[in-house]
Amino acid sequence: MLLKLKIWRQKRGQKKGSFENYEMDHLSPDMSFLEMLDQLNEDLVGQKKVPVAFDHDCREGICGSCSLVINGNPHGPHAGSAVCQLHLRSFKDKEEIWIEPFRAKAFPVLQDLIVDRSAFDRIIQSGAYVSVNTGQAPEAHSILVEKAKAEEAFSHAACIGCGACVAVCKNASASLFVAAKVSHLALLPQGKVEKKARVLKMVKQMEKEGFGACTNTGACSRACPKEISLHSIARMNREYFKSIF
Amino acid sequence: MRKWFFLSIGQKYLIGLTGLGLALFVLLHMLGNLLIFAGDKAYNLYMHQMVHGKAAFFIQVGLLAAFLLHIILALFLSVKNYFSRSEKYARQASGWKATAWYQKSLIFQGAIILVFVVLHLITFKFGTYYEVVYEGKTIRNLFQLVVEEFQKPVTVLWYLIALLVLCVHLFHGLISSFQSLGLSHPRFDFWIKKLSFGYAVFVTMGYVSLPLYVFFFMTEKGG
Ligand code: HEM
Ligand code: FES
Numbered sequence: 416m417l418l419k420l421k422i423w424r425q426k427r428g429q430k431k432g433s434f435e436n437y438e439m440d441h442l443s444p445d446m447s448f449l450e451m452l453d454q455l456n457e458d459l460v461g462q463k464k465v466p467v468a469f470d471h472d473c474r475e476g477i478c479g480s481c482s483l484v485i486n487g488n489p490h491g492p493h494a495g496s497a498v499c500q501l502h503l504r505s506f507k508d509k510e511e512i513w514i515e516p517f518r519a520k521a522f523p524v525l526q527d528l529i530v531d532r533s534a535f536d537r538i539i540q541s542g543a544y545v546s547v548n549t550g551q552a553p554e555a556h557s558i559l560v561e562k563a564k565a566e567e568a569f570s571h572a573a574c575i576g577c578g579a580c581v582a583v584c585k586n587a588s589a590s591l592f593v594a595a596k597v598s599h600l601a602l603l604p605q606g607k608v609e610k611k612a613r614v615l616k617m618v619k620q621m622e623k624e625g626f627g628a629c630t631n632t633g634a635c636s637r638a639c640p641k642e643i644s645l646h647s648i649a650r651m652n653r654e655y656f657k658s659i660f
Numbered sequence: 661m662r663k664w665f666f667l668s669i670g671q672k673y674l675i676g677l678t679g680l681g682l683a684l685f686v687l688l689h690m691l692g693n694l695l696i697f698a699g700d701k702a703y704n705l706y707m708h709q710m711v712h713g714k715a716a717f718f719i720q721v722g723l724l725a726a727f728l729l730h731i732i733l734a735l736f737l738s739v740k741n742y743f744s745r746s747e748k749y750a751r752q753a754s755g756w757k758a759t760a761w762y763q764k765s766l767i768f769q770g771a772i773i774l775v776f777v778v779l780h781l782i783t784f785k786f787g788t789y790y791e792v793v794y795e796g797k798t799i800r801n802l803f804q805l806v807v808e809e810f811q812k813p814v815t816v817l818w819y820l821i822a823l824l825v826l827c828v829h830l831f832h833g834l835i836s837s838f839q840s841l842g843l844s845h846p847r848f849d850f851w852i853k854k855l856s857f858g859y860a861v862f863v864t865m866g867y868v869s870l871p872l873y874v875f876f877f878m879t880e881k882g883g
Contacts, residue, residue, distance in 0.1 A: 421750075434750065484749065484751075487749055487752045487754055488753045488754065492754075492755060492756070513750055515749060515751070518745055518747050519744060519745055520743065520745060524747075583757055583759075584759075585741070585745075585764055586745075587744040588741070618668075618669055622668060625744055627740060627744035627745075628669075628672060629668070629672060629840070630741070630763060630766065630836065631763075631836040631840065632760065632763040632764075634753065634757060637757050638753070644846075645839065645844070646844065646845065646846060648839065649839050649842045649843065649845070650842065651669070651842075652669055652672070652839070652841065652842035653842030654842075655667075655842075656841075659664075
């Protein structure tokens with residue numbers, strides 16, 4: 416199949432970029448989207464041109480590195496999957512495909528399609544941890560966790576921190592990411608001890624990084640490759656409220 | 661205090677609380693106005709009570725404060741949100757991942773509501789002061805003013821448009837405020853959506869019935 420790509424190119428250290436056209440022919444519909452970009456880059460290198468920079472690592476939807484916006488959709492058109500899990504069969508022959516980086520003030524573009532997501536790391540550092548003494552691993556059964564709570568905590572822990580929630584949000588808000596971490600830890604006994612301080616520190620850091628506020632549109636949850644639920648945000652808001660008293 | 665005014669989650673609590681307060685007001689205001697159907701005496705006496713009752717002053721000050729706080733915070737956050745994306749996308753998300761038009765246009769809905777409220781107050785609260793005497797007591801004849809105003813097709817049309825906007829704003833706003841206040845929960849989600857929709861439609865239908873009824877079935881004499 417043939418695809419007409421419009422790819423965002425932005426040189427390292429420059430504030431501005433623009434779209435460039437690339438036509439890829441003789442593509443197999445069974446190729447993954449990232450394989451197509453690999454192919455393009457090999458062609459570009461062959462022509463002594465600069466390859467397109469894009470983030471990727473595990474290519475199986477677990478690391479959260481890949482971060483493309485395809486025709487306006489972070490991670491492409493499908494629900495519950497990352498762009499590394501997207502295949503060309505999801506597109507039509509001769510289709511025009513716009514490929515952009517995640518766009519947010521807090522995620523500056525480093526080069527082409529790669530953005531700097533260290534704002535997320537700083538939010539994690541600000542409070543998404545539990546303080547425990549190191550040493551021998553404690554006996555697993557010494558702290559009991561209710562099954563339903565464990566399941567719910569796990570559904571929030573599934574967040575891979577890719578930033579698609581920020582990318583799709585009309586406000587470039589990091590609420591879903593922060594809420595997933597806050598909820599995950601607040602639900603577990605190990606995280607309960609520090610939960611008041613945690614939610615405040617993380618929310619403060621989130622604001623400091625320049626993310627927007629939440630308008631409760633729900634687009635984040637729909638774009639999330641791990642389908643983190645919006646209820647995490649309600650829980651974060653509750654935890655925030657309780658932290659005041 | 662700092663947590664309420666300087667962090668967005670606190671600000672959203674306040675937008676949600678003031679929004680819910682305003683939503684309660686629009687319901688009560690609509691129900692009160694339905695007294696139009698009961699005739700001039702019931703309507704005028706009720707409105708007199710509303711404006712001159714013991715609690716009237718406090719309710720009005722509270723309403724004004726809620727309205728202003730809602731607007732200021734909403735405006736502040738909308739500006740901040742706008743600037744948290746420096747470079748716009750060339751393509752908008754579509755299908756499942758798209759954001760609904762009524763969620764993208766909240767601030768514009770708000771702007772229309774604000775213009776509406778100002779004009780509404782000019783027309784009615786600060787409009788022509790007709791008088792009427794019931795049992796020897798002279799009070800304001802708002803009934804006459806309402807009937808007079810809703811004879812004008814342009815006014816009726818403008819009310820219909822503004823009320824539809826309010827309906828849309830209420831629908832998103834109610835669902836959203838449950839979320840902002842941390843009250844949404846998998847078990848209630850279904851009912852929160854249904855209730856918000858029902859509330860918004862009920863309030864709007866109630867209001868819409870007034871200008872339409874007056875325009876089509878009443879004359880300036882109020883018969
Ligand atoms: C009677 C009039 C109004 C009612 C009943 C109302 C109700 C609400 C409610 C319940 C919310 C949801 C709060 C939340 O998400 O927590 C909301 C949000 C909002 N309102 Fe209003 N509102 C009214 C007037 C206005 C006006 C006059 C403006 C602006 C000039 C405005 C602008 C907004 C904006 C921008 C939001 C979304 C804020 C955000 O999530 O970023 N509203 N409104
Ligand atoms: S490359 Fe790891 S999630 Fe896509």
